[in-house]
Amino acid sequence: MTSNTLTPGIIAGRLPADQLSENFSDLHPPLDDHEALVAADRCYFCHDAPCATACPTDIDIPLFIRQIATGTPDAAAKTILSQNIMGGMCARVCPTETLCEQVCVRETAEGKPVEIGNLQRYATDTLMAADVHPFERAAATGKTIAVVGAGPAGLSCAHRLAMKGHAVTVFDARPKSGGLNEYGIASYKSVGGFAAKEVDWLLKIGGITVEHGKSLGAGLSLDRLKADHDAVFLAIGLAGVNALNVEGEAKDGVLDAVDFISDLRQAGDVASVEIGRDVVVIGGGMTAVDAAVQAKLLGALNVSLVYRRGRDRMNASPFEQDLAAAKGVRIITNASPKAVIGNGAVCEIEFEYTDDDLAPTGQMFRLAADQVFKAIGQTLGGDGLPDTEGGKIAVTGAGRTSMQSVWAGGDCASGGEDLTVTAVAEGRDAAEDIHAQLMG
Amino acid sequence: MANLASDFIGIKSPNPFWLASAPPTDKEYNVRRAFEAGWGGVVWKTLGSEGPPVVNVNGPRYGAIWGADRRLLGLNNIELITDRPLEVNLREIKSVKRDYPDRALIISLMVPCDEDSWEAILKQIEDTGADGVELNFGCPHGMAERGMGAAVGQVPEYIEMVTRWVKKHSRMPCIVKLTPNISDIRKPAEAAKRGGADAVSLINTINSITSVDLDDFAPEPMIDGKGTHGGYCGPAVKPIALNMVAEIARHAETQGLPMSGIGGVTTWRDAAEFMALGAGNVQVCTAAMTYGFKVVQEMISGLSDYMDRKGFTSTSELVGRAVPNVTDWQYLNLNYVTKAKIDEDACIKCGRCYAACEDTSHQAIAMSEDRVFSVKDDECVACNLCVNVCPVENCITMEQVAPGKVDERTGLTVSKDYGNWLDHPNNPGNTCAAE
Numbered sequence: 033m034t035s036n037t038l039t040p041g042i043i044a045g046r047l048p049a050d051q052l053s054e055n056f057s058d059l060h061p062p063l064d065d066h067e068a069l070v071a072a073d074r075c076y077f078c079h080d081a082p083c084a085t086a087c088p089t090d091i092d093i094p095l096f097i098r099q100i101a102t103g104t105p106d107a108a109a110k111t112i113l114s115q116n117i118m119g120g121m122c123a124r125v126c127p128t129e130t131l132c133e134q135v136c137v138r139e140t141a142e143g144k145p146v147e148i149g150n151l152q153r154y155a156t157d158t159l160m161a162a163d164v165h166p167f168e169r170a171a172a173t174g175k176t177i178a179v180v181g182a183g184p185a186g187l188s189c190a191h192r193l194a195m196k197g198h199a200v201t202v203f204d205a206r207p208k209s210g211g212l213n214e215y216g217i218a219s220y221k222s223v224g225g226f227a228a229k230e231v232d233w234l235l236k237i238g239g240i241t242v243e244h245g246k247s248l249g250a251g252l253s254l255d256r257l258k259a260d261h262d263a264v265f266l267a268i269g270l271a272g273v274n275a276l277n278v279e280g281e282a283k284d285g286v287l288d289a290v291d292f293i294s295d296l297r298q299a300g301d302v303a304s305v306e307i308g309r310d311v312v313v314i315g316g317g318m319t320a321v322d323a324a325v326q327a328k329l330l331g332a333l334n335v336s337l338v339y340r341r342g343r344d345r346m347n348a349s350p351f352e353q354d355l356a357a358a359k360g361v362r363i364i365t366n367a368s369p370k371a372v373i374g375n376g377a378v379c380e381i382e383f384e385y386t387d388d389d390l391a392p393t394g395q396m397f398r399l400a401a402d403q404v405f406k407a408i409g410q411t412l413g414g415d416g417l418p419d420t421e422g423g424k425i426a427v428t429g430a431g432r433t434s435m436q437s438v439w440a441g442g443d444c445a446s447g448g449e450d451l452t453v454t455a456v457a458e459g460r461d462a463a464e465d466i467h468a469q470l471m472g
Numbered sequence: 473m474a475n476l477a478s479d480f481i482g483i484k485s486p487n488p489f490w491l492a493s494a495p496p497t498d499k500e501y502n503v504r505r506a507f508e509a510g511w512g513g514v515v516w517k518t519l520g521s522e523g524p525p526v527v528n529v530n531g532p533r534y535g536a537i538w539g540a541d542r543r544l545l546g547l548n549n550i551e552l553i554t555d556r557p558l559e560v561n562l563r564e565i566k567s568v569k570r571d572y573p574d575r576a577l578i579i580s581l582m583v584p585c586d587e588d589s590w591e592a593i594l595k596q597i598e599d600t601g602a603d604g605v606e607l608n609f610g611c612p613h614g615m616a617e618r619g620m621g622a623a624v625g626q627v628p629e630y631i632e633m634v635t636r637w638v639k640k641h642s643r644m645p646c647i648v649k650l651t652p653n654i655s656d657i658r659k660p661a662e663a664a665k666r667g668g669a670d671a672v673s674l675i676n677t678i679n680s681i682t683s684v685d686l687d688d689f690a691p692e693p694m695i696d697g698k699g700t701h702g703g704y705c706g707p708a709v710k711p712i713a714l715n716m717v718a719e720i721a722r723h724a725e726t727q728g729l730p731m732s733g734i735g736g737v738t739t740w741r742d743a744a745e746f747m748a749l750g751a752g753n754v755q756v757c758t759a760a761m762t763y764g765f766k767v768v769q770e771m772i773s774g775l776s777d778y779m780d781r782k783g784f785t786s787t788s789e790l791v792g793r794a795v796p797n798v799t800d801w802q803y804l805n806l807n808y809v810t811k812a813k814i815d816e817d818a819c820i821k822c823g824r825c826y827a828a829c830e831d832t833s834h835q836a837i838a839m840s841e842d843r844v845f846s847v848k849d850d851e852c853v854a855c856n857l858c859v860n861v862c863p864v865e866n867c868i869t870m871e872q873v874a875p876g877k878v879d880e881r882t883g884l885t886v887s888k889d890y891g892n893w894l895d896h897p898n899n900p901g902n903t904c905a906a907e
Contacts, residue, residue: 066542073540076863079823082843141820141864 037309037333042285042403044306046331052302055329059220059355060124060150068154071147072101076137083132083148088448089116089457093132097151109159110166112152117191117460118184120160120230121213122453123153124221127318129351131453160229165236170197172239175470178203178261180252182242183211184452185442186267187234188459189466194239196467201261202240205247211269212443213452215294218322219302220329248414255416258437263466266417266425266433266440267459270410270450276314280372289313289323289407296326308403311335312381313361314369315407316346321353323405324361335361336399340368342388370396378404412444421446431462439466474779476772478512478787480752481645481670481730483603485512485576488753488787489743489771492734493517493580493606493649496760498554500564504571509765510772513576515673515755518553518608519561521583521593526552526615532693535682535702544762546708548680550693550700552614553582562600569601577601578647582608582620585630587637594642604645607638607669609660610676612653612703625651625676628663635667647732650674650716652709657716661726672720673732673755675713677703706758710736714749721750721795738767740774747787748794802894807887809879810854810870812836812847818867819845825858825868833857850880 035045047055063071075097083093091112099108112119128134128149136145159166175198179186182204190200208214213227235242246252248268257264273288275281285308299305307330313323316339324337337356339346343365346353357363367383368390374380381401385393412424418433419426424446431439441458448454476487490513491497491506498517506514520526528551537546554561569577579602583589597605608615609625616623624630631648638646648664650657652675664672679701681691691699713735720726733751737743738759746754759767775787784790814825814837821843829837836851837858847858859868873879875888893899 070541076822076824078821079827079839080843081823082821137820137822 037331040309040402042306042308044304046307049303052330056219056223056302058223059218060153062157063147063150063154068100068105068151069103071151072097074138075101075146078137082135082137083146086131086135087115088131088451088453089119089122089460091115091119091152093148096155097146097148100151100155105155105158106162106164106166108151108155112155113159113166115460116453116456117188117234118213118230118452118456119152120156120233121184121222121227122456123149123156124226125213125217126453127349127351127451130349160233163233165233167191167195167237169195169238172199173197173471175199175262176201176260177263177265177466178257179265179267180204180248180257181211181267181269181442181444182206182209182231182244183267183269183442183455184213185445185455185459185462186211186265187231188456189265189267189439189441189463190240190459191234191237192460192463193466194237196463198239198262198467198470200240202242203246203252204242204244205250205271207244209242209244211267215297216290216319217297217452218293218326219296220326222297248416253416254435254438258435262437262470264438265431265459265462265466266438266444267442267455268412268414268444270443271413272411273406274409274411276369276372276406276408278369278371280374280378283372283374284377285374285402286372286378286404286406289315289319289405290410292323292405293319293326296330302330305330307332308401309333310400311403311405312399312401313337313405313407315339315405315409316341316348316365317407317409318348318352320405320407321348321356321361323407325356325359327403327405328359328361332403334400336364337361338364338367338369338383338399340366340386340390342366345388367397368392372404373398378402410443430465431458432465474776474784476512476776476779476787478753480576480732481604481647483513483576483578483645484574485753486574487512487768487772488747488775489513489768490515490576490578490732490753490755491760492755492757493578493608494757494761495549495551496757496765499556499561500568503564503568503577506760506765506768507568507572507575510768511575511765513578513603513753515578515580515606516561516565516602518580518582518611519558519593519597520553521589522558522596525555525557528552528555529695531695535691535693536706537682537708544758545706546680546682546704547706547758547761548677548682548693548702548704550613550702553580553608553611558596562596565597565600565602569603576603578604578606580606580608580649582611582615585619585624585634590634590637591641594638594644598642602644604647604670605638605642606647606649606673607634608649608676609634610649610651610674612651612677612679613701622651622653622676625649625660626654628659631660631663632667635664635669639668645670647671647673649676649734651676652712652716652735653679657719658723658726661720661723661729665726665729669729671730671732671752673734674720675709675716675735677705678709678712680704705736706762707736707738707742710738710742714745717746717751718749718795718798721792722798738762740771740778743771744775744778744790745794747790748792749798750792750795752791753787803892805890805892806896807875807889807891809873809886811849811852811873812854812856812858812868813871814845814847814858814868815866816844816846818864820864820867821845822863824861824863828857828861852881 096108096111133145139145179202209231210227311327311332371382385395418435425440431441439462442455478488493515611621615621648669683692733746734755743754
């Protein structure tokens, strides 16, 4: 068997094993001790620092960097984790270039911000490598809370509640905890099973039970949860995937990008993952970029990322767009899919050029495709949920829903950007609100 | 390119950059390489009396402190004088001097504090061809415990006595190296002058402990669980050295006494500063120990370019040029009023000036909601702390309030006249004001 990048069809093993392993190694290799000291020394310890203001979880960034600079990374980690219990994952996946690092005064001064994300990873990795969990539970309160969804919002909420002495049960549909951290992030952003390790570490707080294989409508009902617990936190994410709604969409080879990303993450060996020769990804967000880049890393010959509007409207950050381009992904903008063509399986996909207001131009083109990944957004699923707003559970304040004793946060809830760090913040804040309400 | 040729107490060298008496000048191999690299002169590592040489510790001799990226800022050492036999050193000195007649070669000396010992060593070095001697009255560790080095340098009477012996038994130019581990540097300088010294060199290293190991609870550098104070040098000591050089330069008793400036000289600029404060040349050690002999090439090009820019044709035009502007606090012009000014275009909005002023100074900087920082002229005392903590060069400057304008802080019109503390009405000693 000598598959290579030129072999037609959807096959595994386009690249030699060593090349694959290099392709899927850490996107940003961790800082060593000396690199961390040098990077930390660049921080000006700003007054009322813009980076901390930009952080959705309000991490005291100047303080933790100074703690690294003075040789106390464990103290730095505690500063980070007290605000963001998933600081380890956020250090890997946060779009720092549009958050803390974008407003770093050294970005202003030199176009070269302090490496806040890498430093955060250095601190949290150091603490987690020592297998230390720096928080303790308060005395048991006797209150019980159900958290639906073991993603960043759910786990963040569960941890904060457990820390306050409540008994928490977390339910999740999937066999592993972590949500998108485990299933939805490009492999090169979270190597070495980090998501699972972080969950194990987080659960060391105690007082949290996780039940897998359960979701609303599949073993759980919201009414039952409400009746059995003092409060419920919904962190169910967005389980549905938007359709292209074009002719031929059901043909073989047309897949959801989230499934591809998930399969890749869960594959024991990336060499076993099949990929097309001519891959087309439709969408303009992080999911689209993650799918496109990884298709290329698996050895696809041609990978096109097609977005219906202009590049400045893409949800993927400029850093992500540049990463895709650097890996060899061709980014095509202002083109909407019109038809999937092929006899049983996709062999071509037809697009029409559209302007930024999506007005059709009548000009068509086709791309060869043996595999198409759809990444045009996800939708909330489930019945009997609290009131919704814009396709998400409507929340006010710290995640309060239209239902008494039901809170919601993360991607399923209205407001906020759909980022891991936002989900963590929402889970934490909802936990504080639940605690205040239950104990008030 | 300006001519850097230097004539220091009659000792000629192609440039004013000498290597100080220290490990870099301990043997022929190093000194030849230093001369090849371009050093104008060398003070050979201190020789002791004939007999079994001293021994050094066999553990770490150096301790250090670092800045960003492990940039070495301060170094200390517990090394003693040369631990090689006297006759080997003398043979090598002679050989090097023969091959490099245009370079300055000075021999540093330290022998017990009696006339016979000094007479003996001076006789032994006579036919090496060396250009002069430097008396090591500064070494602060080890040798001082044996009544030499700083033990002599801390007692002006001993300095004068030994210097006199040296001048009596030798015709060589004599430089006395001063220790900074005293309360008033002018006293040992006066003593050296009285004893007949041709010049002083300063500063030798400063008593120091660079750090404490917080697991073993022992000072660094640590030898088998114990440590001792060492001699501190490097960029961190430069401000101390500059002040001591200036003190001697402007003191009535020592004015005009030639000085060789030592203490943290790392760049051409450091050298120029020492010379502006009255040093005829400079001696360098830590910079060479950190970066190697090649650093002298930057010093040569830098000083030369600077002199060209200034139109100086000889280093003597630079030497002492800043001395008249070193004065006592009481003579500073209290009618000179400045205010900090922040260049908003250059500002990167870090807020360090605000934190420093608000928390630790005069609450004279305002911060708007969108992080615009501005100086409150009615509170600013012009302390300069904001300038010092600002990470952007020239973003904050001190602007003079022109005479005739009102100082918003005091409500007083700024006088165009010079007025110091001696004339100030608040001065209890000012009899004019009391009347």
